[in-house]
Amino acid sequence: MVNEQMKQKVKRRSQLRWVVGSIASGAAVLALATVALYPHQGHSQALTSAKVAAKPVSHGASSSKPIVYKNPPKSLIPQGRQLFAEDCQTCHGPQAEGSVRAPNLQGLGAATIDFWVSTGRMPLADPTEQATVKPPRLSHQQQLAVSAYVASLAPGGPAIPSPNLGLANLSKGESLFSENCAACHTITGVGDQLANNIYAPTLSVATPTQVAEAIRTGPGNMPRFGPGTFSNQEVDDIVRYVSYLQHPNDRGGLALGGVGPVAEGFVAILIGLGSLMVAGYWIGGRAQ
Template sequence: MKTAKQRNDNKRSQLAWLIGSAASGAAVLSLATIALYPHQSHPQALVSAKVVKKAAKPAAHGTSSREPIVYKSPPRSLIPQGRQLFAEDCQTCHGPSAEGSVRAPNLQGLGAATIDFWVSTGRMPLADPTEQAAIKPPRLSHEQQLAVSAYVASLAPGGPAIPSPNLGLANLSKGESLFAENCAACHTITGVGDALANNIYAPSLWAATPTQVAEAIRTGPGNMPRFGPGTFSNQEVDDIVRYVTYIQHPEDRGGLALGGVGPVAEGFVAILIGLGSLMVAGYWIGGRAQ
């Protein structure tokens, strides 16, 4: 018969084997997950062929033409309405003819896309001047936004018209590569935004519409660089817009998205739940062995 010491040693060996097996199993499972879902284990990896195939479907925000982006000026019939709205909400800072003042910049010659971006994202009209205009629900309706854009664009030539991306022609993989190279440094690869210097931040892109993303690329709002046709073609802008719309609603087939903030949250959950569960199991088995 085995002595009590031999039985305890045997149970300790079983406990060590159980913990080692669990750790090995977790490692194997992690490797299997990386092999099966590479775009989940590394956010900069290219998305699967299935997702790329979905990207080929025409989007509701796209156009029926074969052009990647169509630029349209607001109807000139909205200019009188826009003049009235501008006088009520904008001229106090920007001047009666949008010529600018010590409180706000000159808007003449910036184009309808610039005005539409700032108004449609709720950044303007600005009730409380701050270091950086915050995104908020727009005060103006869609027609009123177009009216203000039409009025300001009529004051002086220049600047792009309002873009309408055609996501049915966009390439998701190319958009991911372009975004990683040119945008992720500030907005992060998952588009959640990040803090910059001097109380400035790169906003989250999760609520941006395709038109607003294209407008931001072409007009460079705030501290963002302006990417003209010489830097990004219309097709490349269309590709980037497609990627941004994808990260807004990604296929999290590998499990919980955990806020889309990347490996920091994933590692925290792995330590807290994975290692914590092993420790609890070890204490429980050790307690029964005594």
């Protein structure tokens, strides 16, 4: 009788170790999947504390328009010419005409230049790699100066936008973002890996101005959404939704890192399914 009880205890301990091992293995697999699917999430959080993005020119709060476009002051052009010669002309040419290493910048507008330099994507050490978000090398005034100089070389392209979030519609912004942006940036805006070692960056560190600039100018592999596709009001709505994603309302639940179903599945297996397996094992042991 004693030997039989000992055998049952050993059997239950073995089963318990198997249950715990299965839960741990599942948790490890989901953790690795999270890292593989969202490799830039940790990097973006570090950049948030560094305040990578430059300040917008204006939030347009006092305007009745959804977005106000404004070029930098022309008085900054001489400073911008000097900065461009020091940091940009090696690849883009002395008149921003482009070269075999970098594209022509003439006629792209101040918004395009401001986006690339304010997000730290430019200057770029290796033009063969995808530009990544980094702490900007130039100050806010220097960013505007370079934008003013390049914009003065040829007409064309949008000026620097200042969204008015007070007039934006969050619900419409969510709908527009889901239809046009979530496929690459994901519905929570954390970014995702695409094909050929290209990725859609996280939006967690983008300022309202930078989001509007990206929509209007189409940086990198992103399509450009001109006024014929999105009105200024629709751009304003999308910017409002992206700003909401950066500080979401998580009352009544846990944010779980904001990475979506991967984190939710991790919690479901580790806590939900794990608790059911332990409870079932305990009930089965009591019934013997």
